[in-house]
Amino acid sequence: MSEVKMIGVVGGGQMGSGIAQVAAMHGVDVFLHDLDPQALSKASSSISSSIHRLVSKATLSQAAGADALKRLHFTTDLEDFHMADFIIEAIVESEDVKKSLFVKLDKIAKSSAILASNTSSISVTRIASSTTRSSQVIGMHFMNPPPVMKLIEIVRGADTSDETFAVTKALSERLGKIVITSKDYSGFIVNRILMPMINEAFFALYAGVATKEDIDTGMKLGTNHPMGPLELADFIGLDVCLSIMRVLHAGLGDNKYAPCPLLVQYVDAGRLGRKRGIGVYEYSKEPRSTKSSSRL
Numbered sequence: 321m322s323e324v325k326m327i328g329v330v331g332g333g334q335m336g337s338g339i340a341q342v343a344a345m346h347g348v349d350v351f352l353h354d355l356d357p358q359a360l361s362k363a364s365s366s367i368s369s370s371i372h373r374l375v376s377k378a379t380l381s382q383a384a385g386a387d388a389l390k391r392l393h394f395t396t397d398l399e400d401f402h403m404a405d406f407i408i409e410a411i412v413e414s415e416d417v418k419k420s421l422f423v424k425l426d427k428i429a430k431s432s433a434i435l436a437s438n439t440s441s442i443s444v445t446r447i448a449s450s451t452t453r454s455s456q457v458i459g460m461h462f463m464n465p466p467p468v469m470k471l472i473e474i475v476r477g478a479d480t481s482d483e484t485f486a487v488t489k490a491l492s493e494r495l496g497k498i499v500i501t502s503k504d505y506s507g508f509i510v511n512r513i514l515m516p517m518i519n520e521a522f523f524a525l526y527a528g529v530a531t532k533e534d535i536d537t538g539m540k541l542g543t544n545h546p547m548g549p550l551e552l553a554d555f556i557g558l559d560v561c562l563s564i565m566r567v568l569h570a571g572l573g574d575n576k577y578a579p580c581p582l583l584v585q586y587v588d589a590g591r592l593g594r595k596r597g598i599g600v601y602e603y604s605k606e607p608r609s610t611k612s613s614s615r616l
């Protein structure tokens with residue numbers, strides 16, 4: 321495939337909007353699609369305020385900021401992706417929902433297009449099997465927030481071709497990222513290690529070992545993590561953390577990955593973390609000023 325000129329991003333939440341911003345800032349034309357028009361307008365304003373902030377801090381020139389904004393297009397119509405060279409899916413972490421989206425993308429996208437998933441844990445091989453182009457399906461796992469975090473974890477499905485891998489790696493590097501490569505086993509590299517730690521922090525809280533503040537402070541000052549595991553869970557989204565633990569538990573078949581009942585209960589109660597104003601911590605009344613720099 322020749323150079324990627326146009327990208328389609330599906331899902332305008334925290335990851336999709338960040339991925340669209342990174343691509344536009346690196347000279348790629350981007351269509352960002354979400355089913356929910358409100359999510360799209362939130363994405364549009366958060367991307368433009370982020371770009372304006374970078375320009376005001378002189379991290380980005382005025383011309384580059386204007387160019388990035390010009391490259392971004394927002395759409396509720398997935399058919400607009402028929403011209404895209406490369407499509408990155410960043411919707412809800414559910415295998416069924418992702419598969420039904422990939423069935424549609426397979427029909428809409430041009431035959432040479434690569435379909436990538438930003439999944440945190442779901443089998444790329446199984447997502448690919450819902451399409452007729454499994455050699456052109458790959459995992460492209462950005463870290464949160466995509467404009468800040470340097471890493472992309474590329475996941476090769478069972479049928480991912482060498483060419484698909486090479487194009488995805490070249491695109492990741494063009495976006496200024498450092499690439500690591502994982503085989504397609506549940507959780508890949510980063511979440512296989514990170515999520516059990518977060519889950520264990522919930523077990524420590526559940527068992528009354530310590531307060532949430534002491535668990536987080538212990539891991540920040542004791543192990544030099546920039547964020548404690550519980551505040552990191554709130555930042556990622558407790559629903560996302562729970563989905564990943566369930567994928568690890570089912571996929572790796574070991575009870576050590578069973579989600580902590582307290583994590584399950586918080587999600588059941590709608591305490592999803594920062595995005596809802598409440599998770600392990602409450603943000604609406606007393607916003608925490610944690611400056612995060614290392615997240616999945």
Ligand SMILES: NC(=O)c1ccc[n+]([C@@H]2O[C@H](COP(=O)([O-])OP(=O)(O)OC[C@H]3O[C@@H](n4cnc5c(N)ncnc54)[C@H](O)[C@@H]3O)[C@@H](O)[C@H]2O)c1
Nearest residue numbers: 331333334335354355356359410411413439440464556616
């Ligand atoms: N949150 C993180 O820290 C993080 C990090 C890396 C990867 N991920 C992965 O990225 C993906 C997205 O996570 P997020 O945190 O951005 O979620 P989010 O809840 O912030 O956003 C998801 C968006 O997808 C939209 N959506 C849902 N179904 C759709 C569909 N069928 N078609 C179009 N749009 C649809 C929703 O309206 C929403 O705007 C997940 O697979 C997640 O595991 C998340």
